[in-house]
Amino acid sequence: MNERQRARRPGGRSARVGAQVHQAVTDLISERGYGNFTVGEVATRAGVADSSVYRRWGSLENLLSDVALTRLNAQSPMPDTGSVAGDLRTYAAQVAREITGPDGLAVVRLAVALSADGQGPQARDGLLAERTRQMQSMLDRAAERGEQPPDVLDVLDHILAPMYIRVLFGMELTPDYVDGLVDRLL
């Protein structure tokens, strides 16, 4: 079994190291803020060797991008409820839960930091492209059913952007508020 095969075995050592390193990054962002730690500190926190981190991710920037993309994509499977109103309400509630959850603010900060980072334009485009692609296919399904879904950029502007900004500024996201954003857009 070569290194590549080992890395892909689900539940194996590689998956465990990956999860530990990702959690260490999220913890360090929560405690110290984005950018205020080194690969060595991530490795120590995760209980792995520095060389394991460098071998797999190459640099702190690549590791941070990987954590942001994994978290944002894994936690937002797009709903398919049969109506655009149901889909958007469910999706908005999912995003609200994620970004107000225990690691939520860390992930939002990571996304924002990467989005604006001269060193991370690829990560930024990856984040935006993946979210946009997911939302577009949800809206396309609505159009195929004969509904008139909003534009994907209006979902970004009037549902996602207000939730992100409110979380960043420490404001609460109540279910009524989140539903209200969807109702207003539709």
Add this chain to the structure above:
Amino acid sequence: MNERQRARRPGGRSARVGAQVHQAVTDLISERGYGNFTVGEVATRAGVADSSVYRRWGSLENLLSDVALTRLNAQSPMPDTGSVAGDLRTYAAQVAREITGPDGLAVVRLAVALSADGQGPQARDGLLAERTRQMQSMLDRAAERGEQPPDVLDVLDHILAPMYIRVLFGMELTPDYVDGLVDRLL
């Protein structure tokens, strides 16, 4: 003349040092990202002694808060055009110019980083309180004229938040787009 009087003399050495240090912070954020520099590096870039920075600001966190508050407050005098539509269009265009200008992204990143920073809740509340107060008095003037202005939080959610998020994700803010945000809200 005591130290306090010297510090307040407009155009004096203190004002010049303040401007140089603020510019050094903005430049370093643009180049390296938030948090990736020390007080010593700010001082070197500004051409002043480390001790001048520590004496005036006490810590890097205080300095970063001061830069964010000064920039965001100084650059957004609230318009008073005689109608809420005119006020909001002018205000939105001002904010768009600021955040797409040469140091704009650095200031937005600084605001976002401070907003979410465990070390900076005071700075965050200061930013939000000052912007909200300014917007509220603009909207109050409209109500006194007998207009029906939107809620200040709706301005945050549906005009400011989309512009901030689009700039962070490297998207363009055209005048038509910005006017469209205002028209949609009204």
